[in-house]
Amino acid sequence: MTGPATGAAPAARYDAWFDNPWGRYAWRIETSAVLTALGPLPGRRIADIGCGTGRLQRILTSRGASAVGVDTDPAMLTLAATRGTVARADAHRLPLADGSMDATVTVATLEFTADPARVLAEMARVTRPGGRLVAAVLNPASPWGVLDRPARRPPYSSGCFLPREDLLALGRRHGQARIHGALFAVANLPAQRLLGPVLEATGKLTPRLGAFQVLTVHT
Secondary structure (H helix, E strand, C coil): CCCCCCCHHHHHHHHHHCCCHHHHHHHHHHHHHHHHHHCCCCCCEEEEECCCCCHHHHHHHHCCCEEEEEECCHHHHHHHCCCCEEEECCCCCCCCCCCCEEEEEEECCHHHCCCHHHHHHHHHHHEEEEEEEEEEEECCCCHHHHHHHHHCCCCCCCCCCCCHHHHHHHHCCCCEEEEEEECCCCCCCCCHHHHHHHHHHHHCCCHHHCCEEEEEEEC
16 A cells, blocks of 8 residues: 655554554455455465555464555655565566565555556566455545545545556456446544445445445456
8 A cells, every 4th residue: 555655754654544444444345355355364364465564464464364565655665664574666567576476456556656557567467377366446536536536535636547447358358257346435524334235235236336346356
């Protein structure tokens, strides 16, 4: 989970966001969606591309996977290194052998790369046949995207946000692909604990509106 270049202080602020009430809620929903897409974890080799501060990698490792985090930002990696094995590398040129991973995953990173198609191709290259490639992105067609992109509010202030159909088409270059949506609750909802589960459940009826879109490719 990464984005534009940061530094030590911005990296710490980024990491701390996940500990505020809304950050915890969004993280729980997003992580659940990603873990569902990845499937069974014990014993699997997984590369987290754009690992940011290593929060997802820590969960993968705690559930029995052998995970490595890859990112370009040294400040992010300094924090990530306290949570697992990391490598500083460009997602467009992964320092991993062909078919060396059982799965690859990237979360809120593809939008901030120069060439999303190439990044997905690299992920597919290092994922073994029969493995899984999971790419989770922010949805420009969600209510948040529609409101925040014209105003260029973070995280929509930079990056290239792929429409659902374009993301699915890129995924299909590498295997059987599908997309499901998550995170339908409103940020900082006062009654989040009560209404959040209801919104997530009813949101499944309109998956295209989820703020979080998860592409799963069976390679």
